[in-house]
Amino acid sequence: MKTPSNAPTTLESSSAGSTKVVVVHNGARDRYQVALALSKAGLLECLVTDFFWSEETAFGRMLAAWLPKRVLAVLRQRSAPGLPKSQVKTCVSAGIGGFFLDKARFVPFNARRWLTRKADARLGRLAGHIAARSDAELLSYSYYAFDAFEAAGRAGILFQLHPHPETMRSLLQAELVSHPDCAHSLQQEWELNLPQDDFERLVHETRMPHASLVASSFTKRSLVAHGVNANSVRVVPYGIDLEKFRPDLTLQRDPLKPLRLLFVGRINQRKGIKYLLQALALLPDAPIELTVCGRVLDGLELFEREARRVTVRPSVSSEELVKAYQSADLFVLPSVGEGFGQVLLEALACGLPVLSTTNTAAPDLIHNGVEGFIVDARSPEQIAERLEWSLAHRDELLAMRLAARSCAETFPWARFHEGVVRCVRDVMAGHAAYEEAA
Numbered sequence: 001m002k003t004p005s006n007a008p009t010t011l012e013s014s015s016a017g018s019t020k021v022v023v024v025h026n027g028a029r030d031r032y033q034v035a036l037a038l039s040k041a042g043l044l045e046c047l048v049t050d051f052f053w054s055e056e057t058a059f060g061r062m063l064a065a066w067l068p069k070r071v072l073a074v075l076r077q078r079s080a081p082g083l084p085k086s087q088v089k090t091c092v093s094a095g096i097g098g099f100f101l102d103k104a105r106f107v108p109f110n111a112r113r114w115l116t117r118k119a120d121a122r123l124g125r126l127a128g129h130i131a132a133r134s135d136a137e138l139l140s141y142s143y144y145a146f147d148a149f150e151a152a153g154r155a156g157i158l159f160q161l162h163p164h165p166e167t168m169r170s171l172l173q174a175e176l177v178s179h180p181d182c183a184h185s186l187q188q189e190w191e192l193n194l195p196q197d198d199f200e201r202l203v204h205e206t207r208m209p210h211a212s213l214v215a216s217s218f219t220k221r222s223l224v225a226h227g228v229n230a231n232s233v234r235v236v237p238y239g240i241d242l243e244k245f246r247p248d249l250t251l252q253r254d255p256l257k258p259l260r261l262l263f264v265g266r267i268n269q270r271k272g273i274k275y276l277l278q279a280l281a282l283l284p285d286a287p288i289e290l291t292v293c294g295r296v297l298d299g300l301e302l303f304e305r306e307a308r309r310v311t312v313r314p315s316v317s318s319e320e321l322v323k324a325y326q327s328a329d330l331f332v333l334p335s336v337g338e339g340f341g342q343v344l345l346e347a348l349a350c351g352l353p354v355l356s357t358t359n360t361a362a363p364d365l366i367h368n369g370v371e372g373f374i375v376d377a378r379s380p381e382q383i384a385e386r387l388e389w390s391l392a393h394r395d396e397l398l399a400m401r402l403a404a405r406s407c408a409e410t411f412p413w414a415r416f417h418e419g420v421v422r423c424v425r426d427v428m429a430g431h432a433a434y435e436e437a438a
Contacts, residue, residue: 020045020134021424024127024148025141025159026094026120030238032080034139034159037417039083043424045136046087048127050094050119053078054085091126094119109188117198121147128152137428139213146205157427158209162339163222163359165191165202171337171359171377175269178378185268185297211427213420215340216361234423237364239413240345244318247351247405248326255394258287259387262328262352264321264343267312268297272334272357278380279334279387280306286391290332293324325350329397330390335360336377348372349408353400355386371400371407 022045023035038044053075055064064072107115124144128151131138138156140148145158162168168191176186187193194202206212206223212233214220224230265271273292280288290310296302303310316324325331331347331354338360347354348365354372356362357379368374375382390397 019043019428020136021139021157022046022048022127022131022134022136023139024048024123024144026050026123026144028078028080029141029161032083033239033413033416034420035087036080036083037420038139038424039087040417041421043421044087045134046089046130047083048089048091048123048130050091050123051078052080052085052088052090054088055079056085089126089130091119091123094122109193113190113193117194120144124148125151131156137424139424142202142205145208146201149205149208155208155210157424158205158212160206160212160214160219160223160339163219163337164206164226164228165199166226167222168337169199172270174378175336179269179274181302182269182274182298184299185266186270188297189270210430211423213423216338217364218337218359218361219339234419234426235364236416236419236423237361237411238340238342238345239411239416240342240349240408242349242409242412245322245325245346245349245408247401248323251327253329253398255398258289259391259394260327260329261288261290261387262293262324262331262347263290263333264293264324264331264346265333266297267292267294267302270336271338272336272377274302275334275378275380275383276332277302277306277310279383280309282380282384283387286387288387288391291324291328293321321346322350325352328352329394330355330387331372332356332383333360333362334375334377334383345408345411348404351401351405353397353404355383365411366404366407371403 021038021043023038026049032047035044035047054060120143124140124147127138127140127144128148131152138148138152139159140156141159142161149156172186172189172192176183191199206226206228210232212223212228214223214233214235215238217235220233220235223233263273263276267273280290288309291313292310293313293316295314296312300312303312325347331352333341333343333354333356335341335357336359341356341360341362344354344356344360344362344365348371354362354366355375356372357375357377359377362374366372366374373386375386
């Protein structure tokens, strides 16, 4: 793989004097949990992002009192109680551009992609310059790291959101061959759609950091498979809000009713939706009902064959989503490649057993057959086998609900915070040891 011509060939190590961290990402990525973790630990220099809403100032509180509730609800999705506004630096141009692109669906995809990547580069460069001026460590999410590390003039910590770009490109290309009817959504995945130079930047940024954070073992394996030192990659699974996502103990379960399956997420072939539908087709007479919550990207014709057993809900509120988790019998995420799959923890927290693939965080979260099931990716036959077992063992499936909730309770956000802070401190200690030895 050739290196982009403007990519740094060597990066200096961060100085031992670094005591704070600059974090960069756009949007409310991971609910700002990385920045919150570092802020609580006294390690955050600042979060660099596109837009951030705060009501801690008099002006913010005044606006909150006057804005319509729907507008305020949208704005509050870009807030993080506990994260001081003084520790957040916003890039106005990236924020305005991101808001416009989110609403302007009429803009052609290629134009949206180009504008998004330009905004990502601006964020990365801003974070890199701030880190250089303040002599701070730099923790960049993937998609910003190439520009951030280059602007800082030294390596930092990479939070690799998704599996290695080469891994995802290979998986998606295989899907494109096997399922050409899903080409619309597959060809919009950045690992397939980015221009080659830009794709190579994503590949190169995985080799730039002196340490990487990932949320799943699958993502770590994908990095190691493409040359990243395994010892430099730390797996820190995400957490879950155990108060928001919780079981409804008042619901009555009738084992004589159809088995209720639930799928949540973008409805495309990256999430493996066709493999779930193919599994249903292998059980044509089974009493199964599937509810699909999410936006359909390849058209409703995907569901025509199983229309009598499938309900598609393209838009649900957060309250409705929790109720969907609580009332289902089994959650299914047959993804072909996932950096984590936060919906898995949401389901488990609601006491819902999960069925997912080896290409997600499922192997990091559950024991096969205890809190749910783990199957190979791209295997409708294995999904069908687990569905058959669930139909024949409704009592055991019901007992799994307690195990599912107990599993989720071991993944509070506090655990994620501790993992992030520990990784950052280990990196800083390594810098100090290096400087001392030098």
